[in-house]
Amino acid sequence: MERPSAEEPRAPIEPAMPPERHLAMPIQSLRKWSGSEERTLLAPGRLRTPWLSRLVVFGGALALTGYGAWQMYQVVSVSRTTILQWVLLALFTINFSWIALAFTSAIVGFLALLRRRAPGEPPRTLASRTAVVMPVYNESTARVFAAFAAIRESIEATGLGEHFDYFILSDTTNPDVWIAEERAFLALRRRIGPDARVYYRHRQKNTHRKAGNIADFVSRWGGHYDHMLVLDADSLMTGDCIVRLAAAMEADPDAGIIQSLPLIINRNTLFARVQQFAARVYGPVIAKGLAVWMGRDGNYWGHNAIIRTAAFAAHCGLPDLPGKPPFGGHILSHDFVEAALIRRAGWTVYMLPELEGSYEESPPSLIDLAARDRRWCQGNLQHSRVIGSRGLKLATRQHFATGIFSYLASPLWLFQLIVGITLVLQTRYVRPEYFTKEFSLFPVWPRFDAERALALFALTMGILLAPKFFGLVLMLFSRGERQASGGGIRLLLSTLLEILLSALLAPIMMVIQSGAVFQILAGRDTGWQPQRRDDGSIPFHDIVRRHRGHVFLGVATGVSAFMIAPSLFAWMSPTIIGLLLAIPISWGSGLLSAGLGLKRAGLLLTPEETFRPPIAVRASELQEDFARDGFDDADAIAVLHADGEMRACHEAMLPTAPPRKRGVIDADRAMAEAKLVDAETIEDAIAWLKPKERMAVLHDRALLALLTSLPARRPMSAVHAV
Template sequence: MALSLDTVGPDSNPNVAALERHAAAMPPEKHLDMPTQSLRRWSASEERKPLIQHPRLGTWLARLFVFGGGLLLTAYGTYEMYQVVSVSRTTALQWVLVALFTINFSWIAVAFTSALLGFFALLRRPGHRGPLPASLQHKTAIVMPVYNERTDRTFAALEAIYESVQATGLGEYFDYFILSDTTNPDAWIAEERAFLALRERLGPGARVYYRHRQKNHHRKAGNIADFVSRWGGHYEHMLVLDADSLMTGECIVRLAAAMEADPDAGIIQSLPLIINRNTLFARLQQYAARVTGPVIAMGLAVWMGRDGNYWGHNAIIRTKAFAAHGGLPDLKGKPPFGGHILSHDFVEAALLRRAGWSVYMLADLPGSYEESPPSLIDLSARDRRWCQGNLQHMRVIGAKGLKLPTRQHFATGIMSYLASPFWLFQLIVGIALVLQTTYIRPEYFARDFRLYPIWPRFDPERALALFALTMGILLAPKLFGLILMLIRSEDRRASGGGFRLIVSSTIEVVLSALLAPILMLIQSGSVFQILLGRDTGWQPQRRDDGSIPFRDIVRRHRAHTVLGLLAGVSAFMIATSLFLWMSPTIIGLLLAIPLSWLSGQLGAGLALKRLGLLMTPEEHRPPPIALRANELQARNAAFGFDDADSLRAIYEDATLRERHMEMLPPAAPRKRGVIETERALAEAKLVDAETIEDAVSWLHNKERMVVLHDRALIGMLMHLKPKPAEAQAAE
């Protein structure tokens, strides 16, 4: 029976009817307790014992290779750096340079040994994984959290995933959930329209569900936690997607089978490859992720073993284990270091591992995909949030009971952002030393009598050799990836052949080198802002290809250009050798504006694609699921859901209006004497409004959200007159 809109008013109470039909959008709730975990208290007795004895010798040998090798390389590099600066008496500034070099060199040394391990592992790449299982034992929830995303893209991806899973013949073991934290009213109603249309296309047996949270408490982590605590009891596992994720049915089924085969597994992470990218910057990332990414990921997978990490998406999770141990605490104090945990995935993995559950990655499992930011500015916006989340882990790394590899994961994430200011400091100290040797008079008569002056000097031949070693270690993972692509005939041909692969890698190395100093300054600025107490907030990501207005690019990068100009002039005036040494950094900063502009250009990326450069095998032979998702996205875009006004859609479509109100949760009782500002303003504007056009033009986004959450206010909206006839005629 349809809900009569005439009965919806301030005095009506349709909550009972809404509750009865609420299961249409979501299944009945089956709760799991999700207690908040403590970072200060933990007893070893709380750790579960593994049900299967897993061999650990190989993992420990791999760790010895990675960290022992990294330590030896660092010791050698530090010794050589000391020899460079110790030609005469070593000054305090030179000791600072040696310390900064040691920190930065140790970072790239461990990355090198890890990539070398991954390279050797991939040379012994395992063969075919065998047929898919004929059946599964348990059901898995496939959950896609969304936050102000375009529905043509996200719902196309989910539908393509659904079709791919169904094609495996095991579709009955999977249910699908769109978990919305959207705060934009137009995007929210677009999601509901897309959901209802998808449900209608797939039929009643599709088991596709949708839930919108009125308050996006704790953001994505809170979104997942809300699902687990309310509906998680139905499912042994959940597979977490991102809004730009694509996963083949075969990949999903294999993850579910791997979880069922390993009763000690808490999280199994796949390696998502970047696809569907066309701007120059995105195609650089796509190429690097395809060529170098597997080398790095396999190295991590081998030495991490069962003490692995979780990247927040494209991974399967044991639901009850997550509920029991994945409840995140708030950190004391205010953001950026206090409040809720931004980079929640690392912490969730750490807490599950502390409780005795295994966390590991299947780095060679194909069929897992994602997308990437389309420009340098888009990357820096996302990176700012990641920077805050990783620096926030300084408050978590010392939590009681964490495994040593888990602490290393946190340290790696923290160092990945501190490396930029350390690099910046090393450059500044190097300039200061050259300035000192050029312009400051040597001290011939120090307090302690000496036969030679105190004058910092360097060994240029050792310095050049050490520079070559550093560059070799830095670029080695890219070379490993290129070698693997060249020796694998199928991948080589699909990437345009050996010559194009070499040219593509050269382009990637050169452009990455030019972009590196810009990213260094951006990340350094982010670190300094966070240390000064500035919170980043949480902005939706821009996922589509497209350029950024040139004035915005100039505004974001003018400081980088000025700094590059000052550094170039200063270095040239100090010494020609210093200018040549700093030339890659100087050129990158001087070109910051045109490089950033070029990075977001669709035409530049497509031009290289037409030449067969920066090609990946997935571009040459696009995965069928990607082609299907693109086809569905084009169809969804024609529906126009994302471009429609939310109030008009609710006003004009009676079926949508009825279903929307069915999906609303029961209204919370209002406390007497407590007036909600947005609701009071929205109600006052609706009282003054005569037509729907008045409401559309007067109500702001927050007020619209209040109206769309309130059945009584929707009733007031429905009593407004349609637009005047003369306005309709004008259209």
């Protein structure tokens, strides 16, 4: 089909959204719940608690932790144990339990994947209707709409497209991006033609952010649909994957949420390709382990999952937490809480990690990851106020605990290092106490069993690296995946490179996450900035500014450790080196050239890079196509002034404005009106209007009319007069 140009006359616009069909979405209570409110299962035979897997995972982790704690006690109890040594033992035990649990879960995943089966035939028919929804927030429209169009094409190609409608749900606050989205939406509809079933809605106020965006859709239009498939702005999913999810939901009358496993693709910087490789090689082992022991008490990651719409509406209305942010206010990491509430009500939540065709992207640099991680950190720590909610399943509480501890682990690791340094410092410089209150023939000072400590360190590293080894073994055993990853030798070299780079990045992330935890505990709230999803580098001065504190900490730690004992410096060298090199590591890992160079050498290669998924290829083609329209580069005010048809379409998409309350003045609207009245040309308006004032103009039909009345340039008489 020939693509119309941006200049061709537009057909009259259809409604941007279908007629509303409301679903009640009551706010849920975290304090009140009765077991009688839990629904009765329609297919109870499907809900089988995987007790054996949980025994292996949690029992095995407990046994390993007990053994590690005992060995650590033997290390520090050569002589009489001091208070600091007890503290060291406690911190070690907590940190060791974390990696032990990951290890035993990975064992379960590894054994399960050894017995994996090929997926069956895709469904030929569906009985339900599904809304495919993509929430967006100040994104590149060329990239977002290209991915969205590729997903739609892939679904339609299955022959089951009539069961799906497609929605872009915008929370965008940038006026230029908002108009670019509308233009891209209209262009996509023109491209598809009749029966596009593509819709677009922009919220005037992004209340409660993404969770509020989804809730607004469900409460107003959710009644049309049995299910909704939730995407992220960087999601790609094949039609085969989506129709299989819809069929799985139809086949299980008790399923509330079914989560797929998104693989990372399309990444080219060194940092992002390390993440991409790790997620591809080790991620399936970890995800399969989680899926096995979680069973139907699973979790939800907020995207690339299908949800039963009525169940979500009835049980996932999120309350605001008492108090102010960071621990109060609206819930940031809403997905965990939505899974908890829908599971509490008797619906099941589970993952299908073996389902192929689910993809996402990752941050291109360490600084971008840190920005996203700061928001996730606050959201997970906020769950400390949700974990005790009435009626939650035990497995759900464990999900919350895991999320909370995933961020507390960094400051605990940092404290363990500090206590270790202090003990060595005490041994070297503090005079032993010869005259204690208790009789002793020998001075009391800390001593360690160096040989046992070395063996314990080797055990810890083995447990830490074992999930990576499991993933590598599975890739090596699969001929197709091994060859698509560059062959066995390159796969081994890539794994070693990933381990080395991850080891260098680990201490930097430890300090970053520790700082985030301390800031949140001190009451500092995070913002909600749009994520960078390109492969562009960050200015070097910004990298220096963000990491100079890490370098200073590395210098101070290194000098102190070397002055105390060269052996201590050697023991801490991985941490010290990572901090000392924080600036070049962050800069180099964010370089596009470094990532592409390794790609050309066949290192950190994933099967999806060697044989790109057709949907990713199609999305790239469409992105180039959309980019040629230049929607992302245009000024919103100029576009609406120059293009009457676009202005009419924009006004048709605006909701009916409520009447203004007397005596209540919107400052941004008042300023925008004053500037438009004072402006002599559209150039004046473009130059004078600030972003919030521009948004006020775009939301107001009267101001748009005032904008339209401005001439494009000053009359010649006025120019001569000047």
